[in-house]
Amino acid sequence: TQKQQTLARFFGSQ
Amino acid sequence: SIKDSVKLCNFNCSQSQGITVQAIDDSRVLLIALKIDAGSFQEFRCDKDLVLGLDLESLSKILKQGNNEEYLTLMAEDSPDNLMAVFEDKKKDRISEFSLKLMDIDSDVLTIDDMETDCTITLPAYEFAKIAKDMKTLSESLKIVVTKDSVKFNAEGQIGTGSVILKPHTDMDKPEESVKIELNSPVALTFGAKYLNDIVKATSLSSTVTIKLTDKSPALFEYKLPSGYLRYYLAPKFDD
Numbered sequence A: 001t002q003k004q005q006t007l008a009r010f011f012g013s014q
Numbered sequence B: 001s002i003k004d005s006v007k008l009c010n011f012n013c014s015q016s017q018g019i020t021v022q023a024i025d026d027s028r029v030l031l032i033a034l035k036i037d038a039g040s041f042q043e044f045r046c047d048k049d050l051v052l053g054l055d056l057e058s059l060s061k062i063l064k065q066g067n068n069e070e071y072l073t074l075m076a077e078d079s080p081d082n083l084m085a086v087f088e089d090k091k092k093d094r095i096s097e098f099s100l101k102l103m104d105i106d107s108d109v110l111t112i113d114d115m116e117t118d119c120t121i122t123l124p125a126y127e128f129a130k131i132a133k134d135m136k137t138l139s140e141s142l143k144i145v146v147t148k149d150s151v152k153f154n155a156e157g158q159i160g161t162g163s164v165i166l167k168p169h170t171d172m173d174k175p176e177e178s179v180k181i182e183l184n185s186p187v188a189l190t191f192g193a194k195y196l197n198d199i200v201k202a203t204s205l206s207s208t209v210t211i212k213l214t215d216k217s218p219a220l221f222e223y224k225l226p227s228g229y230l231r232y233y234l235a236p237k238f239d240d
Helices: B055-062 B125-136 B194-205
Strands: B009-014 B018-026 B028-034 B050-055 B071-075 B082-088 B095-101 B117-124 B143-144 B151-156 B161-166 B180-183 B187-192 B209-212 B217-225 B228-234
Touching: B009 B095, B028 B209, B050 B055, B055 B095, B055 B117, B117 B217, B125 B143, B125 B151, B125 B194, B125 B209, B143 B194, B143 B209, B194 B217, B194 B228
Parallel strands: none
Antiparallel strands: B009 B018, B009 B050, B018 B028, B028 B228, B071 B082, B082 B095, B117 B180, B117 B209, B143 B151, B143 B187, B151 B161, B209 B217, B217 B228
């Protein structure tokens, strides 16, 4: 089973 | 369309941008970016940039007070505590006024860089909604596999498996019925069916949805508005 990624891994915080 | 995904949202208002919203769901998997250009409104005036912190469930309750044919005017003062909503029928012999309490919402904003895209798919919004809803009954994950000849939606669950394959075609009479695939490189990505079902709640807003996919990156689902857009960025599932 694949793991759900979160957006923080891809997008930077402002 | 978005109130099942996010509860509290800051609505940013400015004369040049109109209304923009960025909101992230609690699980940090789905990001919603809404833009309603000033030109979408019969009249739009914003003397000073404003942030309106709104509870979407509450906003929804207020908006349901109006009838579809009525004019809606939304008003806020500088440094407002409340958002005013006024409904008027065309003859202006029925006027209803509501005031909605605003909130201070502490939300962090993510920076979304222009993404390289492996492929872009455009298909009828209702078609995508049906696939997302149907496949969720089979599995909690939906795999999207795109090649130059087709886009395949694949679900594997306890009771069995299912797939829907769409091939690109152009409908000259009804362009919104067309399926378009622009491909730089083939891609196979898996998404949570629950989130896809949140996304398709926007189906009534646009006749088509555009999906941009890139290997091991969040997908972009875009519903174009008459003047603006509703975009969803969804993080995929994959092995670390």
